[in-house]
Amino acid sequence: MKSYKHLFSRALAASPGRIHFAAHSHHLWPDASYEGHMAAWDDAASLADRKWEKVFGEVIPEAQRHIASELGLPDPRTLAFTANTHEFLSRIFTSKWDGKPIDVLTTDGEFHSFRRQSARWEERGFIKRRIVPCEPFDTFTQRFLAAMRDRPAEVAFLSHVMFRTGLRFDGAEELASYASPDGPWVVLDLYHSFMAMPVDFSKIADRAFLMGGGYKYAMAGENAAYLHAPPGYALRPTQTGWFADFGAMEGKQGEVGYNADGSRFLGATYDPTGLYRFNGVRRMLEREGLDTAAISERCAKLRAQLVTAIEASEAGSALRGAELLKPNANGSQSRFISIRHPKAVEWKSTLMANNIYTDARDDILRIGVALYHEEADVGAFCAGAAKVLG
DSSP: OOOGGGHHHHHHSSSSTOOOOOTTTTOOOHHHHHHHHHHHHHHHHHHHHHHHOOOOOOOOIHHHHHHHHTTSOOGGEEEEESSSSHHHHHHHHHHHHHHEEEEHHHHHTOOOOHHHHHHHHHHTTSSEEEEEOOOSSHHHHHHHHHHHHHSSSSEEEEEOOOTTTBBBOOOHHHTTTOTTTOOOEEEEEETTTTTTOOOGGGGGTTTTEEEEESSSSTTTOOOOOEOOOTTTTSSSOOOOOOOGGGOOOOOOOSSSOOSSSGGOOOSSOOOOOHHHHHHHHHHHHHHOOOOHHHHHHHHHHHHHHHHHHHHHTTTTTHTTTSSEEESSSSOOOEEEEEEOTTTTHHHHHHHHHHHEEEEEEEEEEEEEOOTTTHHHHHHHHHHHHHHHHO
């Protein structure tokens, strides 16, 4: 297996001996992201007040092209950027509100940004949730679609790949068939599939909101969240900022105007450095001849090696005795494995204390692989886990 460690020389050298298997939580940054980060600083210094001309004229269009290509979007201009996906959640849902609780169909497997916010909105009577359990895994997609079929929600929101278990939703096309500009709206959180597995959303690009970001598998860190806003949906977002009509800022201010493309979902000033890093990473991958399919194939082999080793007790009896979740019977898998055990958080802390990085969510220990791993790294993880966990 070819090594790509040289692409991550700065991050790996920063902590020699660290065994990092938490790329699904906080991906190590490649050297190209450092170069992108410094380019952002240099532009801010040299361009000063004219920095945003370059950001809007070059940096954002490049990032839009990369993401549109990755997702199969026909028009890159449907994409907007901000610091985090939580901001886009607020803009979508406030745009849907018409004075009565919004009927929302969702799952019990959503990440905290939506789980927490939606629970708080429900407390205030802003929304009313119908929650479809993720388990049993083998019927999840069918059960979610059945709930939508029986009573189409005003907003259907769910993750394409669930952050705790890696469960994949396979019904995007049917779900999007219910969508229309007046409602229902369909929103897919792609954070654990974007650049983690090959996807093609070209068939639903005209009917579904798609959101994700650069923090994980895109290897770009924070401040690189995106939203694809389908044409004709939420033309005048309620929660808005001056970037949504950037071109009019020097003119006389009258009515609240909006751009017609995805930038209608922009807010106000944010740090664009994450987009510089993202563009730098994408250029690096192009130079290396790497795309998501190739990286996924490589990581799938490492993931399979990890699963086999755990099942063979090579990572110790503790992990062998836990429940190794296998939520998807076939097709693309998440870049991490999930192990269910009451001691998951305790195990994560013990591993971290020994410079072995995983992460835990409640009773789930997540162990993930990345481009900077090789077969020997899987062996090192297993040996370390067996030593410290037993």
